[in-house]
Amino acid sequence: MSSSSKTASPWPRPSRMKILMAASEAVPFAKTGGLADVVSALALALAKQGHEIRIIIPRYYSVDRTRLTALEGALGVPMGGGEEWCEVLTATLPGSPKNNPIEVYFIDHEKYFGRDGIYGIPSEPDFLDNPRRFTFFSRAVFQVCRKTGWFPDVVHAHDWPAALVPVFLKYAERKGGFEKTVSVLTIHNLGYQGIYHKDNYNHTGMGWEIFYNAGFDDWNMMNLLKAGLCSADTINTVSPHYAEETKTQHYGFRLDGILRYRAEDYRGILNGIDTDLWNPRTDKLIPQTYSEKDMAGKLKAKEALQKAYDLPPDPKVPIIGLISRLTGQKGVGELFGPSFGSAYSFCRDMNLQFAILGTGEAWCENELRSLSSRLSNLKAKIGYDESMSHLVEAGSDFFLMPSRYEPSGLNQMYSLNYGTIPIVRNTGGLTDTIENFNQETGAGTGFMFDDPTPNAIYNTVGWAVWAWYNRRPQIEAMRIRGMSQDFSWAKSAKQYIEMYEWTRKKQGITK
Template sequence: MKILMVTSETVPFAKTGGLADAVSALAINLRKQGHDVRIVMPRYYKIDRSKLKAIEAPLAVAAGTIETWVKVYEAPLPGTDVPVYFIDHEQCFGRDGIYGTKAEPDFHDNPYRSAVLCHGAFQLCRLLGWYPDIMHAHDWFCCLVPVLLKHVCRNGYFAHTASVLTIHNLGYQGWYSKDSFPALGLDWNLYYGGGFERNGSINLLQAGISCADMITTVSPTYAGEMQSVEGGFGLDGLLRVRSDVVRGVLNGCDLETWNPKTDKLLPANFDYKDLSGKAKCKEALQKRMGLPVKKDVPVIGIVTRLADQKGIAEVFAPSYGSIYSICANMDVQFAILGSGEKWCEDEINSLQSKLPNLRAYIGYDESLSHLIEAGSDFFLMPSRYEPCGLNQMYSMLYGTLPIVRRTGGLADTVEQYNEFSGDGTGFLFDNLTPGAVYDTTGWAVWAYYNKKDHIKKMQVRGMKKNFSWDTSAQNYVGIYSDALWRGCGINTADWR
């Protein structure tokens, strides 16, 4: 198949979260399976033009009320032969931030920026003379792609092209004033006909859901949660209407980067057959964080974005969160890495001054994130919702047992501990409350001190898990086939 990924971010060129990792990993693995996969994204000003190859012919893009001209650059995804095309438009993308900045968290002209990318994707195909079987749009920023394909472009060269929309996080939808609609470069009849209208505004994700031939998200459980009132962020009704085209495909891991046996960022390597290197990583973590070096005291790691989605209030909120009581009442240590909401950063710094068994680094450090995963005994991840999650997978692969809320991808990847048989790979709870976090952490700590054989058994089971992208990529091939059948009446079985 010929597949064009349309995305706002891709590692290593631009990243704000797991979306960027997922796009590049999926493209690479589909390419390994023999598919012609290409990526198109914006050229943000931090992406050095001198390292890209210019495509000389300019593109005319029908975004906004007048035609806009853009330039296109190209480079391979590093270490692969997957082409990445960059839409270059200084007004749209020559600034700090992908979606916004601290001064302007959500750029006011994001509808126009989205339109330049999405219209540009179709024009790029025309320029190259390369017409994909699948246009795979990722998240709200790229939702014009299925709209354009269904209502504007599915004729001529795109008559046999289908759309797939992947929702990486339903909480981000692209809500903007109705006054922004002309920036999308669409006829006004599509304000309603394309599914944009919501409460007198435009909702880009809603339009994408309305128009896509197939809709995916990043775990089977989250696919169900999106269709519930509690997890649907107001779009659950539409998703239930379209439930026949909704699929959940669990993201994989980058096993070249996250492999304790070969990880170059660790002071010692290890695998499930020999965990001695993990003990050395624990000692190195304690020293680096300024914690007392005690090999027999469990270390609980946290690597997170300090945001409401991650359950931070139930852990860190003053006089409400559970972490102070955990540190005061249990013989444990905490190693924390994260940044985000200022109140939470301030509270963590305050806790450090009060608790000798809690240390944190506010910010992000790649080597420290690997060391926390390798050197911790447990990993706390009490997410309010988690479409997929990667850290719980990294933890299990590194012999670190997750303590997680049973939601989204966490529910799909972590198996509950059975204190009678020793089965499982982690510790799960249902209700996000400080009490539940405290009690489940206490349960894990109890097992650490009283069920050493169970802890070892769970570590080995987790480290043997297969979180590669191979299966996920193959599942997407099936979804692409469904999209072609639903959108274009094409049976891919006839290709064989």
């Protein structure tokens, strides 16, 4: 082998591609979680690197029709019961490059999407017709391309609501303009798979032999994500470590066997963060901007955070921040569980303050209200407020993420960027972004623990608080080290481009 062949990149040289993002949500139009942020941020990063990007999502009631433009004529979508019709609306994604704007298409079907919730509402958390709704949406993706005469090189589907897109491409849509289109499916959270009664398969309009060939079958149910994983040309998830975890029985949610089987086509690409929005050097939502060269603004943010949370104003006491969905995945049972959670104990035993922002399971919200009334150094705000989340990130000294599993995580990257030291469980994207503190050398960017237990959380918080009072120069050095790292989407977007090109080459498509 020649020396040049040894050093040559395994990836083809990128060229301008047409990429269609198919997803159930995208900011600023519709959002329930991080998926919406990732779809739009990745699209913007790819467009800034010169690629032609379009996004397609449903039009829910939360999306204001008056701000959209309708395409001329109705859109027919083939379904199992016959053709169904909808309207297609468009808008430009805010923040798009002026010389390369991103067009967003909205599938407007009153029966399926004319409602307030995206996946459900409090009285019906998972709409009974979700399999039909997202079957219609996935098939409409192809019809929109035909209607506009725009055929993508890559159709990139996100999570279970769009997982039928690669299935339709493989089994029903290869002809008629999509002969050179490849599919990518991104897993944002393997815990959500879209499992429904198999009678819903009739909505796809495909034969029952495909039900088994495409991988829908799941213990006599229909699993949308499983079919997508079996059918997509390439699969990825949102961090390298989570990609490895999901190939194990413990984290695989019964799909680990498929992911091991498809290991050559499966990779992890770490999510980026929006460094225009989450940047202490330019952030307009905090009292005073700051940087690693001048940290005075962080002290101002701490003072404002203590005031906002009615905590005793004391710059010498460390504040631990937490912003989270209050669900089991996020470790709230181990942290706030009545009679066994660690939060009460470490707030009682240690000289610290704890500021919490979140919403979720009713028992946890009630427990936080109880803890806030009993502890002077623990205060919680139930709900979500964008301005307050920026203040928590900027004003805290530490940020706690005790997740049972964490596909990527964004808050630990926000925290590092704001000079707020993460205290995290050693899992998923947290493993990929945090280096554990070494108290002998001072190296590291955060404090990590392995076991998802109240005792492990207590001990690691105690370790961080000990370092605050006894190794302050090392703490300050960790802050600067974290703020110097690059978690921008530009870095992650390059890896997506390489994956798209690799997929096209694998499928024999060179131009």
